[in-house]
């Protein structure tokens with residue numbers, strides 16, 4: 001009898017629940033005990049202690065932590081150009097900060113490094129066949145071959161009017177908001193991301209969701225705009241349903257989960273998630289059907305010549321039987337434009353507005369430069385052909401400097417496909433290696449240049465670029481990209497905003513076009529006045545990109561700015 005009672009007690013859940021407080025109390029020493037020593041010879045960050053709250057998957061505050069960028073800064077400052085972070089007994093991350101080493105690995109050493117399975121899994125539930133979810137292999141190559149022509153000058157030139165529509169709408173919206181705000185600052189980031197979403201929809205499948213038009217209508221009817229606690233004008237706007245569904249899908253990416261597939265499984269059980277997925281999928285299927293109808297009616301030859309968006313281009317090629325992709329794969333590629341392109345370019349443009357706000361002399365110089373070299377841009381929108389480094393070198397410098405300093409992507413992740421050597425250290429197969437974009441942004445308190453000079457192990461690696469003057473990397477200074485002759489020099493110093501090599505950003509050319517179009521037209525339309533200090537923080541939070549915590553702007557006409565000067 002008593003034996004049976006004992007057996008029952010040991011089998012009961014209560015017995016095991018009693019252990020929970022002990023497990024909780026002993027978890028840290030236990031983890032320390034079972035965490036392996038890491039890779040010999042590589043400086044180790046005593047993780048997680050100094051970074052608790054910063055490593056996304058340890059953070060308790062959800063997605064909006066100062067994630068990867070912040071970790072890299074700490075690592076670079078504390079440990080130098082190669083370091084390891086032991087994140088659990090299962091995993092060690094190696095962080096590399098030497099610019100030349102990063103460049104050579106990304107560009108040349110494809111046999112040794114590839115996109116990691118874990119990174120691919122983050123996107124796979126949303127874009128099962130998209131490039132971004134693929135390890136380099138036959139499917140990834142096939143997709144690149146089919147969609148590659150979308151990044152040629154010819155195609156981008158045809159898509160430019162699509163992006164220009166969004167720029168024009170954004171300028172109208174900012175005029176309206178500035179008018180209603182009556183001198184107060186207002187938040188820009190939501191508008192910037194909606195503008196890039198409108199632009200990318202146009203370029204990806206030929207129709208915008210007119211988010212900005214919707215915002216304008218909502219604001220026009222507002223009599224007086226309330227003031228927020230920091231003295232800003234608070235505009236409340238809502239997006240159309242389809243845009244909301246797409247944002248929901250972005251937000252469902254399991255960015256902070258150590259087990260993305262499991263996280264996705266739970267997300268996909270939610271009826272709301274399933275509804276948003278259905279909305280977006282059925283919208284894109286309709287676009288595909290319309291594109292096929294159009295191609296049939298004008299004929300594939302004409303369709304290839306006229307395609308002003310990527311979906312039409314793919315469909316026209318399919319009709320000419322040049323190459324072929326199943327419907328679900330085409331839809332994944334188009335949706336991937338939005339996933340990979342909206343937030344990244346919207347956030348970079350938001351940082352640009354902050355840099356302009358804090359650098360009135362750059363705003364003036366850019367405007368004078370553009371109006372001296374291409375005065376016609378005062379009266380018409382720019383074409384693809386107008387906006388290049390030979391015509392407008394200083395614009396190019398502003399674009400590159402905004403990309404360099406904003407560090408929209410905190411780093412790039414690879415997995416070692418075999419045992420490899422990095423900066424003289426042997427790293428075992430399967431290790432996750434992160435290349436940071438922090439390199440080149442050091443301030444005076446982080447003398448990286450000297451540290452890096454000591455560790456470069458292979459003097460035969462050719463240096464494509466120099467370093468920025470020590471201690472100046474954190475300053476917004478487009479001049480750093482200009483030569484003495486007033487030309488733009490893309491190799492002036494370290495900066496890899498789009499990464500490099502075969503797995504670098506597919507959309508780089510489109511993104512650069514978009515940034516040039518938005519930056520030049522915003523600059524000609526507005527002077528961005530200073531905002532109060534309380535609204536001017538440069539602090540960051542991270543999702544898939546590094547966002548500014550505050551994005552307040554105070555746009556005004558150039559006439560008003562001159563009158564106030």
Ligand code: HEM
Nearest residue numbers: 131132337340341344345409412499503504505506507511
């Ligand atoms: C300022 C804007 C942008 C920035 C800073 C940016 C940056 C990046 C970075 C850092 C990567 C990862 C590369 C790597 O792992 O080595 C990437 C990948 C990618 N980007 Fe962009 N991107 C931008 C805009 C865009 C746009 C507009 C598109 C769409 C047309 C796009 C499409 C992609 C795709 C498809 C990949 C995955 C490529 C692959 O896995 O092979 N990006 N981007």
